[in-house]
Amino acid sequence: MTRFASPAHDERVTSRVGRWLGIAFAVCFLTGLLSHGIQHPPSWFTWPSSPVWLYRVTQGLHVISGIAAIPLLLAKLWSVYPKLFERPLVRSALHALERGSILVLSGAAFFELITGLFNVAQNYLWGFYFPTAHYAVAWIAIGSILVHVAVKLPVIRRALAPPGVDADRRRFLRTTWLATGVAVVATAGATVPLLRRVSVLAWRSTVDLPVNRTAAAAAIEVPADWHLEVVDGEDVHRFTLDQLNALPQATEELPIACVEGWSASAVWGGVRVAELLRQCGIAPGVDVRVSSLEKGGLYSTSTLPGTHTGDRRTLLALRVADQPLTPDHGYPCRVIAPTRPGVLQTKWVTRLEVL
Ligand SMILES: Nc1nc2c(c(=O)[nH]1)N[C@H]1C(S)=C(S)[C@@H](COP(=O)(O)O)O[C@H]1N2
Ligand SMILES: [Mo]
Numbered sequence: 001m002t003r004f005a006s007p008a009h010d011e012r013v014t015s016r017v018g019r020w021l022g023i024a025f026a027v028c029f030l031t032g033l034l035s036h037g038i039q040h041p042p043s044w045f046t047w048p049s050s051p052v053w054l055y056r057v058t059q060g061l062h063v064i065s066g067i068a069a070i071p072l073l074l075a076k077l078w079s080v081y082p083k084l085f086e087r088p089l090v091r092s093a094l095h096a097l098e099r100g101s102i103l104v105l106s107g108a109a110f111f112e113l114i115t116g117l118f119n120v121a122q123n124y125l126w127g128f129y130f131p132t133a134h135y136a137v138a139w140i141a142i143g144s145i146l147v148h149v150a151v152k153l154p155v156i157r158r159a160l161a162p163p164g165v166d167a168d169r170r171r172f173l174r175t176t177w178l179a180t181g182v183a184v185v186a187t188a189g190a191t192v193p194l195l196r197r198v199s200v201l202a203w204r205s206t207v208d209l210p211v212n213r214t215a216a217a218a219a220i221e222v223p224a225d226w227h228l229e230v231v232d233g234e235d236v237h238r239f240t241l242d243q244l245n246a247l248p249q250a251t252e253e254l255p256i257a258c259v260e261g262w263s264a265s266a267v268w269g270g271v272r273v274a275e276l277l278r279q280c281g282i283a284p285g286v287d288v289r290v291s292s293l294e295k296g297g298l299y300s301t302s303t304l305p306g307t308h309t310g311d312r313r314t315l316l317a318l319r320v321a322d323q324p325l326t327p328d329h330g331y332p333c334r335v336i337a338p339t340r341p342g343v344l345q346t347k348w349v350t351r352l353e354v355l
Helices: 013-041 054-085 094-120 129-159 168-192 243-245 273-279
Strands: 228-232 234-239 250-259 263-272 288-292 301-304 315-320 334-336 349-354
Touching: 013 054, 013 129, 054 168, 054 250, 054 288, 094 129, 094 273, 228 334, 234 243, 243 315, 250 315, 263 273, 263 334, 273 315, 273 349
Parallel strands: 228 349
Antiparallel strands: 228 234, 250 263, 263 315, 288 301, 288 349, 315 334
């Protein structure tokens, strides 16, 4: 077909780009499953509290592999689009099925990458609840990728076999790798400290500790008689802020790793949750529901699993970087636990309840 003479339209190119796209999607899918599991744990699921940076890395990989997949997907579609013009449109039932599955695959892949991109940019333009849709479509995407790879296996084998690609095709591939590298380096500084200075498109300046939701946006008003309630069945223990400050204090360096793909480490000071529970006669290692002063927000409550209440590094933070918490960072107190999604690091805490 001379109409599509570009060296990019060649199964050897398609397969090479496809291999990396497949790897990017696999990493993105698995790290996404983990993040979903931590936020909506089925009964058999436990997430460790060590090492402290684990979630920071898995969620960083999730967003980085998603970003990398965008230029790879565009290059791959560019490589195969002449096939759209192949005639006859449908050769057999099997052929129709195969073409249909590619339509589903492209649609699902685009949906995931675009909703993900808008999500990290904190732009929720749509009416649906992002995590549910993003999670459901991920299964469609990964399923259709598996079908696609299985169907194409003979072609992939042939295309990846020696002697490799000639100079023209290598040029297209090199441009693709370069575009992918630039996209990653330009954004990964949101979570990789070493890249902070070069990541011109990173969606969060991480020089300081970013604020995801401000106290004003969450309509937080701390009542004059604020106190923390620790509820254990019928027992209710109350602590004023002065009483919390009078308990044994600890500091821990722990990251906030937002599901939106930025992360930042800070030195937090406050009361160990395990210590606070002991003060109330409760053995650490129990699941605890955390509630905030926020009314109605999606992240106004969270559950601290036993692995985290039993970990001495889990703090009810009263300070960050040696200063009392600002309203935006959760004054009067907030949860900060190791290797936990930012959405679960509840701010403006007013109540802990043993489950
Ligand atoms: N009550 C409450 N806590 C919250 C949130 C919220 O909306 N409401 N946002 C969470 C999210 S998504 C993140 S990433 C972290 C960010 O903490 P920071 O603003 O102190 O950096 O707070 C978490 N705690
Ligand atoms: Mo977040």
